[in-house]
Amino acid sequence: MRRVQKPGRGPGEVRQRRRNVVETALLLATSGSAGAGRAAAGFLPVSIPLGPRDQRGPALTTVPSQVFSPDPRTIGVPASRARGSRGSALGLMAAPVRLGRKRPLPVCPNPLFVRWLTEWRDEAASRGRRTRFVFQKALRSLRRYPLPLQSGREAKILQHFGDGLCRMLDERLQQHLASDKPAPGSPPGEMRPAQKGPSAQVQDSSMPVLAQPQAGGSGGYWPARHSGARAVLLELYQEHLNPAGHSFLTKEELLQRCAQKALKVVPGSARTWPALRSLLHRNLVLRTHQPARYSLTPEGLELAQKLAESESLNLLNVGTGPEKPSGEESAVPGAASAELGASEGGDQQPLLELGPGEYRVLLCVDVGETRGAGYRQELLRELQRMHVAHTVRKLHVGDFVWVAQETRPRDPARPGELVLDRIVERKRLDDLCSSIIDGRFREQKFRLKRCGLGHRVYLVEEHSSVHNLSLPESTLLQAVTNTQVIDGFFVKRTVDIKESAAYLALLTRGLERLYQSPLLQGHTLRSRPWGTPGDPESGARPSPNPLCSLLTFSDFNTGAIKNKAQSVREVFARQLMQVRGVSGEKAAALVDRYSTPASLLAAYDACATPKEQEMLLSTIKCGRLQRNLGPVLSRTLSQLYCTYSPLT
């Protein structure tokens, strides 16, 4: 009696039955029979369970952007004050509490010096210079001094003010006075909030120099011509003005556009960009969303407008184009973007293409997988013995992936690399136990589901040692089965390292053949940006073959770094979950209604009575079942967010 294999369907979906598996089975059936040798007994049933395959992680969430500036001026806040250590740390005078009545605040006696020192400190900090500590110490010392100082030289009496620093202050003061402004000892009210001193963008930061006459404003921040900061501001401004544009730019877009205009802008390493970072720090540029979008704050917009005006002024005065590349320069932008592109293994290139025959398939082993001298050696030895092409790297998620690596790269040190759509997480049974017990298990699976790769494999090792573990066998079985059925992972069970290595070798070989097979003949592998191929954001392009549309290795690996930049919404949700009883679902519902702490606090402020505050959140609908948050949690949260005295 011929036994027939047939493919089945994933949960919740009706998929087309695939006939080619039947052909494979028939092929195998004709090659004769003998014991497959797994068990001693003669009978050996083999079952082929099927799991859900299409459960990719949710695409990175995007939310319609609202460009607000952070506005710390909350109005109508009662004037009670915190007591104790905080006051003395900041050098502000503690005042008696007077409810409902604004008390006069201490006026800063040396606002200009404070401002300049702060600016110099931040400048040094953003460049990673140690001089930032010099400025910081001086600043702290200055803040404690209650009398106005008339010059830098006078400041010498304060601790941490040396000759050099005093000279800097005097020079700056001269420039400041030269633009006809009031003396340093005057109150800050007349100064515009967004002003900062001229930037030493191009020169060394320890000696700030006035780079050019300013178009307006007195002593405000003014990035020098041909500087990266100026280029960024102008590009963002252009995008802002463009009615067809988005009013934000991604980092790649910014890099590209700046590179076309100003070659000096090319950042040292594509990952950090000091000019951009400095603008973020000064609150001229805003960074939101994942993947990151850059846009102008109102202050940044104001400055960009002025820069643009001064650009056109220059145009009129000098009679040549502002930053337009000359004939010679315009030949160069291509090189510039290639320079940019070649920074991290060619991964910053907007598009990497690998045609058939132009790449090799490599197994990529996580360095962490090789911890413990014994294991590392054995695994790598096995792979070498079996002639498996592999490389050892630090992976930020998973234990094994495969890359398609360019065989003839332009820069031999940086071949283009695309990561294939499969990732393996290896777990020894004892590791599995401990990760279930301490809660890492679900977190790890979550990260694997979001890593951007569609096929997830759970490799469970040491299956013979089911006993002597901290959890019963049935529990482990259920955990692994859930991973298969609910999380949609492919599960492979092996007995020891050797068998795991053999499995990886077979997979590698199988992938090599798959990518050389008639299925993919003539297909070129192409890099794709983040977001799954069916992402609505990617526009109305025809959806590409998932086998050929791949993430670059760099994008994949950096995308998986833990502790990535946090959004306000995310942190707020996590904070809400710190109250027992507030689950992920409830936090989601709360954040949906009040998406920032400021919003929630303002809502509480708008309540007329404490009772209203207590009930504010009780009817928020949570989860698929739309259950009420309830009066108990609502009250607890109001206690947390409406108490003006120390919590207990």
Next chain:
Amino acid sequence: MAEAGPRRAARSRRGLRRPQTWEVSDSDSEDRSAAEAGAGVRDPAGQRRAAAWRPEQALRHLVLRVDLAVLEDTGADVLMEALGTLGCECHIEPQRPARSLRWSRVRHDPRSVPPEVWAAEEQELLLLLLLEPEEFLQGTAQLNQALVLLQLYADLDVLLVASWQELSQHVCAYTKALAQLPSKQCWDSQAFSFCTAGRWAAGQLVARDGSGLRGVWWRQIRQFNRVSSAVADAIVTAFPSPRLLQQASPQALLACSTEEERLGLLADLPVEASKGRQPRRVGPDLSRRICLFLTTTNPDLLLDLGS
């Protein structure tokens, strides 16, 4: 018909409560504790709806069809017995494909409604085929190659078992997993970029008088990247409630003339150093992040300067 047998066995199962082994490994314990916290106390309709998603109820909507030929094998008694303990509807009858086990979900409770009705709205979840590889494969090497081929080209998972006992255990595990599928699937559709399970999410218990909230606030500070216990201590000591911290900003604002200074409010707070190390402070980066966090109205703002 063989239907009466399993159904009877299934019904008798309701009396004894089988220890739910899946709870330890993968449970939504937070959902249960939330119910305990009284969230649903005055929401009976919601509670009933929630109960419908519980694994015990979801089992009622599962149907397992087993090919008669499977149970005709000697040694299949073990499986037969296991089927009786599952708690879902089991149908043993000739199947296509042969020697298969098929799990489906049905809209209506199959016990209360005739088979023709619920069969019409069946949704197949899982198909398990039983094979004997020695009939068409020669040796372990061929078997392993075949498994990889099936994985790469057909996305088929293969389970190797050595006995009917093992097979029965797996069948039970699949059944339980499928019972949990509906609740877990709706779970995953949340829009968070972080996992909502994990130790950090367990939450601090707060009493009716509010005691415990300081601990909550402390844990809230730790939700920012790169915040240690000592740093959280420093901040909570200086600002023992969120409102106190929020308030500090506008006050100091008027004394500070730049945005940076406003954001640097917390920077100089001293942090207790561990033995033998330099005395530290909270620092401008975290200060900036926290102050921005409390004052911004843009939920998508990214707090960290680096990536």
